[in-house]
Amino acid sequence: MIAKRTVMHIDLDSFFVSVERKFDPSLIGKAVIIGGSADRGVVASCSYEARMFGVHSAMPTRQALKLCPHAIVLRGSHGRYGEASREVTEIIHNAVPLYMKTSIDEFYIDYTGMDRFHNCYKHAGELRQKIMRETGLPISFGMSSGKTVSKMATNQAKPNGQLYIPHGKEKDFLAPLAIGKIPGLGESTASKLHQYGIERIGQLQKTDVRFLESVFGRMGKYIWEKANGIDDSEIVPHSDRKSISTEHTFNTNISDLQAIETILVSMTEELASKLRKENKVASCLSIKVRYANFETHTQQEKISLTAAEHILIPGVKNLLRKAWNQHRPIRLIGVRLSNLCRGSYQINLFDDNEERIKLYQALDKINFKFGEKTVCRAAGMEIGTRNFNPFMRG
Structure with a gap:
């Protein structure tokens, strides 16, 4: 069973x-x-x-x-938010066997099978009280048979509330809600549904899935499943140890600061782009310098949660000056971004203005569509076609 x-x-x-x-x-x-x-x-x-x-x-x-x-x-205050997020994560980590951190302030917990030992909703309520008591932060939660309905239940429970949707009652809960409440449903999709007179999720539930597929393609089935509370997506275990890094080995040992910084800029730019593509941010930055005799030195520093190269690049250059003895030529240089967590671009908004945000969004859109480094800083152009392979590490 x-x-x-x-x-x-x-x-x-x-x-x-x-x-x-x-x-x-x-x-x-x-x-x-x-x-x-x-x-x-x-x-x-x-x-x-x-x-x-x-x-x-x-x-x-x-x-x-x-x-x-x-x-x-x-x-x-970046530091305050990162520390508060770590406090909440630690409480959850010590309370449940399987959870997923999807952003600095958002989590999914899998209680499946625990009903043999606990009243899951009661346990969830006690966990919420513990988090509020120990951190002083208000928190809301939703509980149901799947991630989508639970997230929508949380949104209905806000602010500072909780809501349980029993098995079999998902469609009843969703039916009266506006279609815009469906996570991931963009404004253009909602507008198109409105043109067909579909404004409530209950109307979507009664719409033939084949009609939705004819209008929205494969997205049509996704919309229909969300409207009917169907979501079998798994909860991926959380890990604090993930990082993204890249290295570059020079054909001949090099001691030209400008040339080394050019490589670093390009490497950092590609890593930052990958983070944004994966909807992640980093809170630790490090570089590796390897000399001709294979002696290796590293430097790292904690940073504000970010995936923006205008923040990362100055940090990388500063770490290079600390790590490198400029009287010794380098054979390899590396950059690593770690302590990753999922986070939307909003986390970067503290440091950004409107123009910069639009610039990043435009650059990412072009590069994601036509390939990495289609558009980049001039400093990174010269190594765009070299043998240079960033990789993900767990």
């Missing part, structure tokens, strides 16, 4: 704002925006009080302040 799946989805409510409120309780109950400067910055996160005025993440800060002029704008 196949055990019924039981999946919990956890989301820390307004995570960045909640962390800031721990350090400054006077922010509680006020409209708060976390992000860049008021003139060119972008909203990384905002409180529910600000959302009531239409403010949302990735919105230009100046536009947000027009909607909510009394909002308090904070720059954000």
Whole structure:
């Protein structure tokens, strides 16, 4: 007999704002925006009080302040958010056998089979209380037979609530919700469904899947399955040890700083692009320098969670100056980004302005479509066709 799946989805409510409120309780109950400067910055996160005025993440800060002029704008504290995320991860790690961290503030837990020993919903509620008690952060969760319904249940439970959808009741729960509530359903897809008079998930449930496939192709079946609460996707065990790295061996030993930095820029650029493609960010940066006699030196430093080369490249150059004795020629140079976790581009919004975000999105779109290094910094052009193979390591 196949055990019924039981999946919990956890989301820390307004995570960045909640962390800031721990350090400054006077922010509680006020409209708060976390992000860049008021003139060119972008909203990384905002409180529910600000959302009531239409403010949302990735919105230009100046536009947000027009909607909510009394909002308090904070720059954000990378270190605080990373540490808070680690605290929550450790609590979850010690409480359950199988979980998946999908971003700095979001988790899935697989309770399948544990109903033989525990009341899963009761255990989940106790875990939520433990996290709130030990971290002081508000948290919401949803529980159901699959990841999609659980995530949607969490969204309905917010702020600071919990919701259980029993087996067999998934369609009943989903039916009255707007189609825009389906995770991953883009605005253009929703707009097209609206043209056919489909505005609620219940209407999608009754729509012939063949019609949806004729309109949206393979995406049609995906939409129909989500609307009917069908999601068999697995929960992949979490690991804190993943990294991405690359090395370059010179044909002849080299001691030209400019040439070495050119290689480093290109290597870092490709690794950062791979991170964004995988929807990941890194919090540790390191380089490796190997001399002609095979003596190897490394340098590393903790960094703000990022996948942006305008942050990574200066760090790499700084580490090179620390690691390399410039009187000795180099035979190999390497770059490594580690302590990876899943995270959307929003995490970079603290340091970015509108123009930079649009630039990265445009570069990635071109490179993902036509191949790596179709567009890159001029410094990295000369090694674009060399034998240079980044690789993933677990």
